[in-house]
Amino acid sequence: MKKIVLIIVIVLVLLPLHLFAGGQKDAADANKYEIVTVVKITGIPWFNRLEEGVDAAAKDLDVNAYQIGPSDADPAQQVKMVEDLISKGVDAICITPNDATALEPVFQKAKEKGILILTHESPDQAGKDVDIELIDNVEFGRHTWDMLVKYMGDKGQYAIFVGGLTVPLHNLWADEGLKYAKEHYPGLELVTSRIPCGEDQELAKQKTLELLKTYPDLKGIIGFGSLGPPGAAQALKEKGLAGKVAVVGNVIPGHAAPYLKDGSMSHGVLWDPKDAGYSLTYVAKYLLDGGSLADLKEIPGIGAVVVDGDVIKVDAMADITKENVDSFGF
Structure with a gap:
């Protein structure tokens, strides 16, 4: 009987500690920036490769970064996804637009909520905070x-x-x-x-x-x-x-x-879509941390950047031929 009582006492003592430790872990996760990349269409090789860059940046930068996208290249689906992310209260939305004009109203909503908007492949996009291009x-x-x-x-x-x-x-x-x-x-x-x-x-x-x-x-x-x-x-x-x-x-x-x-x-x-996914997430965290766009000189692992107004340019154009196609690794 004494042995049973002792076990119960030990469990009661340790359980709060376990719950406290779990709560601390959840709180730590909650304190990470949530940076979401919305692609034009999910499940195709180009954006599968881009997602590798998002995942790598999430690990390297210790942020909650992930990728979503519509099942087909439907502008309305993209708009709905951005609206859902605004309601969720994420810190930054990175997006490759299907329709630049269709996204302008939801980008305005995001800005009103203090959510950063980063675009890729849309340098003239209205309503963005910054656009990232891997080429001229x-x-x-x-x-x-x-x-x-x-x-x-x-x-x-x-x-x-x-x-x-x-x-x-x-x-x-x-x-x-x-x-x-x-x-x-x-x-x-x-x-x-x-x-x-x-x-x-x-x-x-x-x-x-x-x-x-x-x-x-x-x-x-x-x-x-x-x-x-x-x-x-x-x-x-x-x-x-x-x-x-x-x-x-x-x-x-x-x-x-x-x-x-x-x-x-x-x-x-x-260019390598993985570099685009990584760059979007990196720059989002850089800006969320209070970094100045004018002071950004390079993206680690990607290369030197040129900042032209609200557009970041990286020179990463590559030619693919039958002779070199196997050398890219993706």
Whole structure:
């Protein structure tokens, strides 16, 4: 009997200590910044890679950082997710917009709540605190046209794929590239207005098949949106036209490798999305800690930065070819 009483006493003494320790751990977690990245669409290789950067930053910086995104590239779903995060009271929202204009009202709500807004691939976004770009966007657009001409020549018909007609950066690249082509490659003929299919590989394949049928002399496709070029490459393989129509654009190396190696895709251009995920989270914490944007000189592990107003630029553009595609590691 005495033994039972002793056990009960020990349990009663230790239980509060255990609860106190658990409470302390929960409190410590609660004191961490909550930094959420909202991507354009979840579950595709590009944004899976970006999430690796978010997760790495969460560990390195000891913050509660994570990624969410809609099941398809739907601006309304993104807006709803931001509204939910505002209601939750997170510290910072990092976002790659599907539609810059659609997000402006919820960004205003976030600012009224004291929530930081960081964008990626949307340098002209209204309502942001800061935008982070891993490339010079004007140079990226021009370089993509240079690569198209390298593989198809400076005369002939071509088409442009974008993720969506409201996706800020894809359309900026297209705008810059078209201006550049008008001056430097007047022999290029754009067969139709830009086609929104770059976030859906199957749709890009179908659009390419339609283009080939309507424009049998088509010589090139530029794909903005990482699933556009692979979709186009699939269509060319299906029609036995691999290498006959040039396909260039931004892709994930591991995803593009088979198409580059068999010649159905000509050339890829990108930056590492993991670096973007890490950079967004790093800069969010830097600003939450009271850091000055003007004083930011580098992002550890990513590189030196240039601050231009409320836009942070990192020079990380990379070319992807059949010769180097296996060297990227993702």
